[in-house]
Amino acid sequence: MTVHGESIILIGMPGVGKSTVGVLLAKELAREFVDTDLLIQTHAGKTLQDIVYDADYQHLRELEEATVLSLVCDRHVVATGGSVVYSEPAMGLLKSLGQVVFLDVDLAEVQRRVDNLSTRGIASPDGHGLADIYAERLPLYQRHADITIDCRGKTPAEIVSEVIYEEGGQYADKDA
Ligand SMILES: Nc1ncnc2c1ncn2[C@@H]1O[C@H](COP(=O)(O)OP(=O)(O)O)[C@@H](O)[C@H]1O
Ligand SMILES: O=C(O)C1=C[C@@H](OP(=O)(O)O)[C@@H](O)[C@H](O)C1
Ligand SMILES: [Mg+2]
Numbered sequence: 001m002t003v004h005g006e007s008i009i010l011i012g013m014p015g016v017g018k019s020t021v022g023v024l025l026a027k028e029l030a031r032e033f034v035d036t037d038l039l040i041q042t043h044a045g046k047t048l049q050d051i052v053y054d055a056d057y058q059h060l061r062e063l064e065e066a067t068v069l070s071l072v073c074d075r076h077v078v079a080t081g082g083s084v085v086y087s088e089p090a091m092g093l094l095k096s097l098g099q100v101v102f103l104d105v106d107l108a109e110v111q112r113r114v115d116n117l118s119t120r121g122i123a124s125p126d127g128h129g130l131a132d133i134y135a136e137r138l139p140l141y142q143r144h145a146d147i148t149i150d151c152r153g154k155t156p157a158e159i160v161s162e163v164i165y166e167e168g169g170q171y172a173d174k175d176a
Contacts, residue, residue: 007031007073007098008167011141013134014082014122015113016103017156022079024160035079040067048081048121057083057123064123065090073097082133083123085140095144099167102145103159105152107134 008025010018019035026033037048040063044051051060064081068090071078078097084090094100111130114120124133142148147166151159 005073005075005097007076007078008163009078009080009094009098009100010103011080011085011094011100011144012082012103013105013110013137013141014120015110016082016105016151017159018079018082018103020156021103021159021163022077024156025163026077028160028164029077032073032076033079034071034073034076036064036067036071036084037079037081040064040081043067049119050121052121052123057125060121060123061086069093071097081123082137085137085144086123091144095146099146100144101163101167102141102148103151104141104148107131109152110134 008029008031010022010025012018019037022035023033025031040051040060041047044063046054048060051063061083064084065087068080068084068087071093076097078094080094084094091100107130114130117130122133147163149159149162149166154162
């Protein structure tokens with residue numbers, strides 16, 4: 001049997017609301033909140049975009065993997081960066097910390113929200129558009145998810161409620 005911690009880990013495309021929902025969820029559940037993007041930035045002393053400018057997207061993925069592998073979490077809410085699913089070791093560690101929740105919205109909504117692709121520090125090769133990134137990553141998010149939340153047309157508060165409901169259900173299933 002896999003032993004899970006009790007953290008809640010949010011994964012999904014850039015712009016789905018991992019950071020927005022994560023902090024609200026942590027507040028609602030009286031948990032600590034960690035955003036791995038902020039940890040990467042404070043460790044590197046520069047923004048994600050500058051990390052990509054100064055090196056390349058692969059370096060950002062390496063820093064992201066190292067940051068996740070150094071996480072020590074108990075009952076935290078963790079917002080990840082959209083590219084974390086490329087790292088099997090990072091996803092293995094995150095799954096050991098708790099339930100992995102995939103926040104899912106359709107490509108059109110991602111495109112509406114992420115209108116600054118070239119300056120947002122996305123960890124993908126130049127010329128790779130959001131449609132390519134979405135197609136490449138969707139199977140990875142689906143494979144790693146313990147819980148999937150369809151976020152289309154929902155407010156952050158509604159998504160928080162749904163995560164709490166679904167996450168509670170997972171523990172009830174285990175206790176049964
Ligand atoms: N449920 C939602 N409905 C509408 N806009 C949202 C929702 N969740 C987040 N947003 C907006 O989408 C943008 C990206 O949100 P963010 O939390 O930074 O996403 P992520 O961390 O997944 O990249 C922000 O402008 C945020 O206000
Ligand atoms: O999807 C990506 O390649 C990335 C998403 C960003 O986080 P968000 O998903 O919070 O926007 C951040 O980790 C980095 O800029 C790379
Ligand atoms: Mg974020």
